[in-house]
Amino acid sequence: MQLRVHAFMESSTVNGPGARAVVWVQGCPLRCPGCWNPQTHDPLRGFQRDVSEILEWFARVSCENRIEGLTISGGEPMEQASAVLELLRRLKAAHPAVTTGLFSGYTERELPDALWRAMQGHLDFAVLGRYNARRRSHDPLVTSTNQVLHLYTTRYSMADFEAQAAEVHIDDTGLAQITGFPVLGSPVLG
Numbered sequence: 001m002q003l004r005v006h007a008f009m010e011s012s013t014v015n016g017p018g019a020r021a022v023v024w025v026q027g028c029p030l031r032c033p034g035c036w037n038p039q040t041h042d043p044l045r046g047f048q049r050d051v052s053e054i055l056e057w058f059a060r061v062s063c064e065n066r067i068e069g070l071t072i073s074g075g076e077p078m079e080q081a082s083a084v085l086e087l088l089r090r091l092k093a094a095h096p097a098v099t100t101g102l103f104s105g106y107t108e109r110e111l112p113d114a115l116w117r118a119m120q121g122h123l124d125f126a127v128l129g130r131y132n133a134r135r136r137s138h139d140p141l142v143t144s145t146n147q148v149l150h151l152y153t154t155r156y157s158m159a160d161f162e163a164q165a166a167e168v169h170i171d172d173t174g175l176a177q178i179t180g181f182p183v184l185g186s187p188v189l190g
């Protein structure tokens with residue numbers, strides 16, 4: 001099964017507890033005004049990756065970077081729910097100690113029951129709800145006050161989620177990636 005991806009990051013400390021690999025999926029129909037990541041909206045942009053390839057990538061980067069978990073962001077992961085579910089299921093089967101988190105613009109009430117329950121079974125945390133630029137939040141991982149950080153296992157408590165911060169990564173080719181939260185008011189990827 002394939003996932004349309006916007007970007008990968010091998011190690012980030014601002015997308016959940018500890019050092020985390022991050023996958024940003026491509027495609028989001030929700031169009032929140034003021035979205036920080038509009039280049040993820042078009043479902044035809046980005047690139048396709050087989051779930052198996054993403055798992056191989058994760059296995060490599062988790063060894064190299066002492067990765068605690070994987071965070072899936074977007075874009076809107078629930079627009080590719082079957083592939084995301086397969087990724088989460090196979091990741092947890094192969095790496096039971098790894099933690100998983102997800103950002104979605106949908107609220108729990110909007111998500112289809114059976115599918116979301118299956119997804120929850122493989123998630124340690126999720127941040128759910130649209131971004132609302134008029135209700136900016138400074139709470140960990142939550143960009144507007146209507147969004148909710150849910151914990152689905154006992155792996156983390158709220159105290160494990162650190163204050164919002166941003167990161168800039170520059171790779172060997174000079175490609176820069178910015179991720180995190182609007183420290184000092186800067187709009188960033190994420």
Ligand code: SF4
Nearest residue numbers: 028031032035105131
């Ligand atoms: S904030 Fe998230 S849910 Fe809203 S439009 Fe942007 S990518 Fe989509």
